[in-house]
Amino acid sequence: MLEKLTKSISLRVNLFDINTTFIDNFKTILEEHKGNHQLKMNVIDPDENVSLELLSRTHKVKITKQLIHDIGTLIDVQYKLN
Numbered sequence: 001m002l003e004k005l006t007k008s009i010s011l012r013v014n015l016f017d018i019n020t021t022f023i024d025n026f027k028t029i030l031e032e033h034k035g036n037h038q039l040k041m042n043v044i045d046p047d048e049n050v051s052l053e054l055l056s057r058t059h060k061v062k063i064t065k066q067l068i069h070d071i072g073t074l075i076d077v078q079y080k081l082n
Contacts, residue, residue, distance in 0.1 A: 006081045009082070039061050
């Protein structure tokens with residue numbers, strides 16, 4: 001049901017939480033959940049009050065409960081299903 005009703009997932013990440021550990025874990029999650037849904041990422045810099053929205057053209061995911069659970073294990077990542 002989740003897969004059919006959604007077109008994309010948007011992730012909101014604090015700029016200061018992005019490090020090599022985060023990137024390695026995020027890459028692993030993307031590899032485990034390959035699919036046809038768009039992946040968007042909104043990177044926030046709270047100090048400068050700036051955000052940057054990114055759309056991945058090379059990585060698409062399969063939106064499932066397990067994907068959402070795995071994303072929840074990352075450092076303070078918020079998500080929104082579209």
